[in-house]
Amino acid sequence: MTPSTVSSPKLPQTLRIGPFRVKSFGAQALAGQLYRQLALGRRTELFFANTNFVVTCKDFAARFDDPAITVVNDGIGMDLAAKLMHGTRFQENLNGTDFIPRLLGGSPLPLRVFLFGARPEVVGEASRTVERRFGHEVVGALSGYGVDDAEVCRRIRDAEPDVVLVALGNPLQERWILDHAKALPPALYVGVGALFDFLAERAVRAPVWVRKLRLEWLFRLLQEPKRLWKRYTVDAVRFFRICRAARAEA
């Protein structure tokens, strides 16, 4: 290859959504960047920011301003905010439930994966899926209930993983990664929400046509109305207020 054909990866655009700097990545470019970081043995903290993330993590938003941290957009609310605040859209809709299986499935290297979060039977079943479906080695699996942080950190240190998937929901998983990842061995630390429930087939994804219409949130709301109604009403209003307030301050 001649030097003129070697292209360096383009820097993604950053859009400010509320108090967060959110990177506008395509899934392929994001995966490429993460594989490079993994090959170099660097620590990366990756967060998927949806409206619930913005509302529940806004009080410690400054902690996400760190070169080792990447925040990407998840969901239609973030796109609406980008359009309203910046007159543009994110490149792609990214979410952990679609992106992480794609990342694991496309990895050029075998990975050592640690799963932390969800109920014991769910994380156990999700681990088996990671091994069976993607062929990676699961080097640790711990439930996210009755957690002893020191014990989780010790298990992660001993396991020497490449990837640590943290599934505690917002904002517990974000706080956990921000509080602990920097003192743990370099790896990719990702907050993945309900991913283990999907991998373990305890939760059902919306049909593809619903996802294409970007209505998966409505599908989830209909499945768990008691738990989620506030998230899609009161919190949705709070989300746009947070965005407006941050724009007024800028």
Ligand code: UDP
């Ligand atoms: N979870 C956990 N410990 C907790 C709270 C939640 O391990 O203290 C797990 C929960 O079992 C689920 C995941 O975190 O597997 C995501 O939680 P939730 O459904 O609240 O997240 P959502 O995707 O709805 O934001």
